[in-house]
Amino acid sequence: MIILVGVLALVVGLVGGFFIARGTMKSYLAKNPPISEDMMKSMMMSMGQKPSQKKLNQMMAQMKNQTQKAQKK
The missing domain is CATH 1.20.5 (Single alpha-helices involved in coiled-coils or other helix-helix interfaces)
Structure with a gap:
């Protein structure tokens, strides 16, 4: 027992x-979040793109939306 x-x-x-x-x-x-704006900026620069603040904001918002959708599942 x-x-x-x-x-x-x-x-x-x-x-x-x-x-x-x-x-x-x-x-x-x-x-x-595991990826910050600075990390995103350096990643884009290493790929040969010159990131603007608008593009960084769009990408961060897109990542945030994807994580929220994943949490709802």
Whole structure:
């Protein structure tokens, strides 16, 4: 009986920990996107494009929309 309670507590802890960690990572990535404007600018410059602020804003807004759509699924 004691072993059964221990195994049950372990399973509940693992499942609960997984969902808590998943929610924490989602909120962290929503607040701190993995690609910043500076990174985008340097990437575009390395590809031979001269990025304007308007183009950077458009790309960042597009990335934000894609992450929001992915979160809704």
